[in-house]
Every structure is written in structure tokens, then in C-alpha cells.
Amino acid sequence: MRTAYYAQMSELNALLARMCELSGTAMERSTEALLTANLAVAEHVISDHEHIRAMSAMAEERAFGLLARQAPVAGDLRSIVTTFQVVADIDRMGALALHVAKVARRRHPMRALPPEVESSFADMGAVAVTMARTAGAALASQNVDDARRLQVDDDRMDELHQHLFTVLTDRTWHHGIGAGVDVTLLGRYYERFADHAVLIGRRVVFQATGLPPDRTADSPPQSLSG
Amino acid sequence: MRTAYYAQMSELNALLARMCELSGTAMERSTEALLTANLAVAEHVISDHEHIRAMSAMAEERAFGLLARQAPVAGDLRSIVTTFQVVADIDRMGALALHVAKVARRRHPMRALPPEVESSFADMGAVAVTMARTAGAALASQNVDDARRLQVDDDRMDELHQHLFTVLTDRTWHHGIGAGVDVTLLGRYYERFADHAVLIGRRVVFQATGLPPDRTADSPPQSLSG
Secondary structure (H helix, E strand, O other): OHHHHHHHHHHHHHHHHHHHHHHHHHHHHHHHHHHHOOHHHHHHHHHHHHHHHHHHHHHHHHHHHHHHHHOOOHHHHHHHHHHHHHHHHHHHHHHHHHHHHHHHHHHOOOOOOOHHHHHHHHHHHHHHHHHHHHHHHHHHHOOHHHHHHHHHHHHHHHHHHHHHHHHHOOOOOOOHHHHHHHHHHHHHHHHHHHHHHHHHHHHHHHHHHOOOOOOOOOOOOOOOOO | OHHHHHHHHHHHHHHHHHHHHHHHHHHHHHHHHHHHOOHHHHHHHHHHHHHHHHHHHHHHHHHHHHHHHHOOOHHHHHHHHHHHHHHHHHHHHHHHHHHHHHHHHHHOOOOOOOHHHHHHHHHHHHHHHHHHHHHHHHHHHOOHHHHHHHHHHHHHHHHHHHHHHHHHOOOOOOOHHHHHHHHHHHHHHHHHHHHHHHHHHHHHHHHHHOOOOOOOOOOOOOOOOO
8 A cells, every 4th residue: 555655745746847847947938038039939829828837736636646545644645735835836836827828929029128138037046947857856866855956046036036126226227117127027936936846845854854834935125225 | 524514614614704804803903004104013914824824734734634634525524625725815814904914014113005095905904804703704604605705895896906907097196106106016915815715604604504605706807998
């Protein structure tokens, strides 16, 4: 019974790892669409989103199946409940990548980003994609070191996010409030994407060690304006 | 066995209902702190936040207890898993109220809000508080009508949120980009608070009827700038 449980839990984590990678690919494409005002790439992310949702529904059904058939107890029970939370995190990461793609689509054929913040978003996109892949690797391997590395990447994301506000509130900003609103919301989408990857890492640590994850990964910017 | 299960599930939902009300109270106070630049009220929300977190941990423990002791199947099993998702929603509502309080504290003794948007935030705050209370009532009563009313309130929240962007991107806005960033993020916090209340309503509908909730409540603004 426990052998079957572990085999199925391992398959489920492999599915979650693939979903994480897909959310990373979505954010990679959304960032490309945003930086190059590429409508086709944005549309690709938007139409692919249903695929992540369908995989989420499948992952939840498998987790229900495990709960119902294997009737796990103690730590195993907690691991499966954690799985539902991981599905919710990945779903949210997919939704945030979708939001970015929709901003790129809405602004097409213009670029949504003023030149001053392009490199920040290129960097935030790269960090986000790395984090999604690391979260996927942590899920697949149940490797606690992978999971903990996410915290370091998140600190980098927070730095990039803070820097964005420095650029926005600099006196030389001349792109108006509309572009400022776009940049503010886009920055928040990348930051939250990273937060969910961190939460997945903490949930893997919990699955592997029993240490409870802290639920709060959201650290909003401390200094928005002068 | 099933009688014990239903009694404990009902107690758990009553606990979740109280937590929802607390998150509503937190948002009510945060809005007051924001509108009146009241530092003491902001600090009150910030120090009370640990109380909601502690109740979340307690609610999760009770749900684990129910899963472990009652070994529910089929619909009952799904209801308990839903409970973990409701806890996550309420946790997030508490965190969003906390973010609002922190903006009020950061700007003190100044007001974070320019006068043009004060009434919008007063209205968004009132809608958010009503929604938290309706979500709490829906959890306690398992009343599907309460749950569905949340969708109507959320439409109102979306309207208020859209209006905010109209004010922000109006040519007469003269409060600078820093205030614009604050208003953009604050607006997002209220909108997401409402989204989580809607999700709780959908989860109650699922618990009561077995109809699966749509996971996406987040509808980001469609037209940010001109």
C-alpha cells in the first residue's frame, strides 16, 4: 500500500514539475511579447493558458484519488494536502504570466514599456523563469537545496522590483502616469510570480522534512515614492 | 461517524466565518487609517494580523484532524480539501488588509491618497468589508444565495477599480507618479481582496452543491491608460 502511495505521489510531483516548467515558459514568452511588442507570442501565451488549467484540474483529481484510495495518515496526509496548495500556486503563476501577455496584447503595436525599464523587465523575466524551473526541479527531486535556492532568487527579484520604483519616481520620468500604472502593475505581477515559486519551495521543504512553511512570501515594496 | 463529521465540519465552517469577519474588520480599519492618516489604527491592524494567522493555523489543524479521524470519502473529502483553500483565501485577505495598513503607516503623517480618489477608496473599502462579511455568512450558513451575491458585489468592485484608472490617467492628475504608484497598488489590493471573497463564495457553492468553482476570480483592469 505504501509502495503504491509513494509511486503515485512521485508521479504526481512529476506532473506538478511539468506544470511549473510550463508556467515558466509562459512567463518567458510573455516577457518576450512585452519587450518586443510581439502580438503572436502574446496570443500564444493566452491560448496556451487553458492547457495549464487543464493540467491543474488533472493534478487535483489525482490528488483526490490518492487521498480516497490510499487513505494516507500523518505526514503522508499532509504531503497530499500540500499538493493542492502547490497546484493553486502554479495556477496563480500561470495567471500572472497571462496578465503580462494581456498587457502586451493591449498595447500592441506600441510597446508597453518605456526604454528606461526594459532591462529591469528583461532581468525580472529571467529571474522568474529560473525560479519556475527551480521550483519544478525541487518538486521532481524533492531536493531541499533546490527549494532553498528559491529564497536567494526571490531576494534578487525584490531588488529588481525596488529598482523599478526608483526609476519610476525619478524626476526624469517623462512617460506620464498611464505608463507608470502599467509598469507598477507589471512589476507586481513578476514579484507575485516569484513569491509563488518561493511558496512551492517551502512546501517541498515541508513535504521532505515536515518543517511547516511560512505562508507569507509577499513583501510589497517598502518605499514606493519619495 | 457521519454525525460527528457533520458537527465538526459545521464548527470548522463557523471558525472560518469568524476569520472572514476579522479580515473584513482589518480592511475596515485599514481603510480608515488610509483615509484619515491615522497611525494608531494602522498599527492596530498590523499587530492584529498575527491573530488571523494563528486562527488560520488552528483551522488547518482542525481540518487535518477531520481528515485523519473521520476518513471522509467522495463529497465530504472534497469539502474538507476546500476548507484548506478557504483558509488560504482568508489568509490572503488578511495580508492584503495588512498591505493597506502599511501604506497608511509609511505615509503618516501625510495622507497616502490625493483628494480625487478618497471617495473611490471609501467605496472600495465599504464593498470589501461587505464582501468579507457576506463570505463569512455564506460559510456559516452554507447558503448558496449569499455566496452568489458576492459576484454582484465583485462587479461593483471592478467598476470602482476601473474608475480609479480613469481618475489616474485624467489629464488633470497633478499628484505625480509617486502618488500614482501608491494608488495603483492600493487599488490592486482592494480588487484582490474582493477576488478572494468571490472564491470563498464559489467554494461554498461547491461544498453545498458539488458544482466545481472556477478558480479564476482575478480580472485585471482592461484599460489602464489612454
